[in-house]
Amino acid sequence: MRTLPEPAVRHWDFPRGIASAALMLRFGAERGLPRDTLLDGSDLTADDLADPVAEINAHQELAVVRNLAAHLPRAGIAAGRHYHATTFGVLGHAFLSAATMQDAVDMALRYLDLSFTFTGPTAALDGDRLVISLHPAGLPDDVRPFLVERDLAAIHTVIGELVTGEVPVLAVDLAHAAPPDTSDHEEVFGLRPEFGAGRDRSVVDASVLARALPLASPEATALCERQCEDLATRRRRKPGVAGEVRRVLEHSARFEETMPVVARALGISPRTLRRRLTEAGTSYQALLDEVRADRAAALLPGASVEQVAAQLGFAEAASFIHAFRRWYGTTPSNYARSRGTSGG
Known part of the structure; x- marks a missing residue:
């Protein structure tokens, strides 16, 4: 088994596509929150939201998340379950066409700034365990628990889609206090997280990395990787x-x-x-x-x-x-x- 690469970025202040902000708006609308309420302070316009290739800065998406978290502070896990491989555009198609789960993880880390993360995920092998750690220290306190749960749930939702089967989760640690209801957590992770753990991470059986992915295509992977590289190069100039x-x-x-x-x-x-x-x-x-x-x-x-x-x-x-x-x-x-x- 190969080692895992270092993530392309260790922060969240990078340009991003509109898809995640639009997803958060739909998620809030399904729960009765007006669009104007969720857009407050974001400077996002109807034209931005209607443009599938629009790019925004991280603070604009964070404004939407802050408004959503203010009204639905315990909805991070539910929000994260709405993220699918296709949400990530060309990066998501690179995941889908990868030969193995390890190849998909490698791609995610190398092009982390093409994602929508705010929590600086890293991945490391510890014997027969894959440790996915989140690093949200730079996030404002009012959005940190929401984004930790959103990002970790999104990661596990996408992994589950890629391997088309159960993800062998061994443990989940979350730094914040437990909510009254942890049923969403247990449904996503297959177990109840350890809350108040002083760190944010999930631990998965590393054997998942060797799983062959059903839609593997070396030609599609090569094309997606070239497109990811072109997009990352352009965004990294801003x-x-x-x-x-x-x-x-x-x-x-x-x-x-x-x-x-x-x-x-x-x-x-x-x-x-x-x-x-x-x-x-x-x-x-x-x-x-x-x-x-x-x-x-x-x-x-x-x-x-x-x-x-x-x-x-x-x-x-x-x-x-x-x-x-x-x-x-x-x-x-x-x-x-x-x-x-x-x-x-």
Whole structure:
């Protein structure tokens, strides 16, 4: 079994199609919520919603979600069940045409910014278990439980569609408190989640990754992947303020730039940059960590821990090791060994 790729993004502030916002509007309408109520603060128009190729920013969809969650705070699981492979457009067709479930998961992670996620999902193999973790720390408190449940239910709904059978879920942990009724959770996951767990994740028997998918087509996969790459390349040119900060940091030699230096490079004040990053659900430190984490993973196969620590601007290797463990859940040396290198 191959290792799983790192996700294409570790944040939610990326451009996205209209399909998810439109789905949330239909979901709310079925429950008696007026469209105008759900669109409040989103700046979305009737023309946007009628255009199947319209692209919006993450804050516009988040506004719709916030309005929906305000009226239906416990409907996250029910909303997530409305997401199907086809909801994701060309990315969803790439899932459907994949040879195995692992190929579909690989595609999802490589093109995560073509999805509608807000919770930064990652996937990792732990022995014979597949651990799907959500990372919603940057989300506003008023939408976090709703979006965690929506995204996790959507992931499991799509997996179930792809394998056309029962998904072998071993455990589900959710950080928020249990709702009065967990029947929707039990129907989606096949068990009652552990609430108040301090983390958001599901654990699935890794054997699901080897399952052959019934609609597999190498020709369709190749075509979908090319279209995904073209779409991702175009969208990644419009990254928003968080992406602009990442761009500056990615061009840093040793990550010595402070937030005022980056703000000046972007032509805005540090206070404005801090506010915009807060609105985007992130922070300068979080972005610095993301870029450092990606750079560390790229450098480790050919450099020692001490060399990578210096390259990333850490004063000492011990500080880097501590940070790396927080990013990846293991030490740099173990990470390098798992990829067939020593990591010094």
